[in-house]
Amino acid sequence: MTPISRSGAGSRTLATLVCGALAAGGLAAAGATALTPGAASASSHREAPLISGTPQYDNTDVYAFVSPDKPDTTTIVANWIPFEEPAGGPNFYTFADDAQYDIHIDNNGDAQGELIYRYTFKTHRKNGNTFLYNTGPVTSLDDPDLNITQTYDIDLLRLHNQRLVSKTKVADDVPVAPSNVGKASMPDYAKLRYQAVSKLAGGSTTFAGQADDPFFLDLRVFDLLYGGNLTEVGRDTLKGYNVNSIALQVPNDMIRESEGQPVVGIWSTTQRRDARGHYTQVSRLGMPLVNEVVNPQKDKDKFNASAPWEDAQFLKNVTNPELPKLIEAIYKIKAPAEPRNDLVDVFLKGVKGLNQPPHVRPAEELRLNTSIKPTMHPKRLGVLDGDNAGFPNGRRLTDDVIDASLQVVEGELVGSKNDLGDAVDKNDKKFEKSFPYVAQPTSGSRGALAKGTTSGTDVRSQLGDALQPAGAGSGGGTDTVLIAGSAAAGAAGILLIGSGLLWWRRRMYNRAY
Secondary structure: OOOOOOOOOOOOOHHHHHHHHHOOOOOEEOOOOOEEOOOOOOOOOOOOOOHHHOHHHOEEEEEEEEOOOOOOEEEEEEEEEEEEOOOOOOOOOOOOOOEEEEEEEEOOOOOOOOEEEEEEEEEEEOOOOOOOOEOOOOOOOOOOOEOEEEEEEEEEEEEEOOEEEEEEEEEEEEEOEOOOOOOOOOOOHHHHHHHOOEEOOOOOEEEEEEEEOOOOOOOHHHOOHHHHOHHHOOOOOOOOOEEEEEEEEEEHHHHOOOOOOOEEEEEEEEEEEOOOOOEEEEEEEOOOOHHHHHOOHHHHHHHHOOOHHHHHHHHHHHHOOOHHHHHHHHHOOOOOOOOOHHHHHHHHHOOOOOOOOOOOOOOOOEEEEOOOOOOOOOOOOHHHHOOOOOOOOOEOOOOOHHHHHHHHHOOHHHOOOOOOOOOOOOOOOOOOOOOOOOOOOOOOOOOOOOOOOOOOOOHHHHHOHHHOOOOOOOOOOOOOOOOHHHHOOHHHHHHHHHHHHHHHHHHHHOOOO
16 A cells, blocks of 8 residues: 555545545435435444444444554454443443453454453442432442442453364453543542553453543534535534443454464454343444445344354445445545455455455454554554554554545545545544543533532532431431432432333333343
């Protein structure tokens, strides 16, 4: 691949900006002028009909990169549960107890996983007589006021030709970082995040918990192409939303075949347990955007249930892609000639001489050359801009996969030079400089302060004397715990309790599902 010199965002025409936004999802066109909005999708957010109704099992993104501060290790980040509203209580966001969250590693290019890191979760409840996620300020992961907690185990499965060779438990009862309810409930969330980072045997490190959604793009394209008002192009639609993240940092030597063959293919899956105790795969993700803008509606659920070694059935979706035809029909930008073997080389095999393993079997995997050292100054377009440590050689959190993918789809590698993009070039939050690297989640108390209050005013004085604990001022000395975090509901408490009872009844009714 020939590096292309870039100069930042550059100047873009209105048509360029709109075309970039199209890469966010499978926009359907009835003709050159008649457009139909579709369901929003971002990388793998709600990308297929079945998985869109079960967000706990919906894998949103996968990232894999040589760790910038520990270049002898590789960091893999996989996210689940799209569009987490930070204030989405009283039942906040947990990993599913009836699921297997798997990270697959193919270290010889045969489209089969030789290693699987399997995460399984268990939810714990301290007090079933309250609707509260936490019953007071939480200062540690073992705080008695954190009513709902989760722990997880990690099993390492080694396979050969899709047959299990060995299974080893590498972690047991590791705590999960909770949802960031708000400043009253979790006054020092950074401390909770730090406590959820755990060292494993052999030099590995793990983390599971809530994080800011690291994917950045403009999704308002689904509002009838901005309703003709292109002044709003460039807004990060995922700003302020969280996801549940699994992050795993492992020594390079543990996952690659050898120093002479350092390329690994990575993808993630979710398996859901049915009533008989059997697990069925319901979500799959490696390279971004594949099941959004490459696969048509008829193939989306099938793709989520399939494995990379079966990807020949989807090959025509890559060699004859729909997106360039839509862009040509709507904006008169000529689509590159088919079949698109350039897309097969980049997205299914890896770039030759960079991250393509020998004797590769074409498959949808995120391929990373673990021998390429990270750069001190990453470029958002990665390989397209001469930065071989970036996308599509793996995927860093800062890589602008929308712009890079769109430029390649529109023929960047076959002579159709372009500078297409969606005008969203970075995440709204800065990423951490050390593991797990993802930004801390947006707090549930992100809104403006209540009228007449200041940032130095505590919860009790804001809400008034009605929140005085029983016995206060009477000399009774009763050691009553003030449930400050929830009491902020004030006069709406009756409504919350009623909603909680309604939710409980529905949950009991649907428990068998």
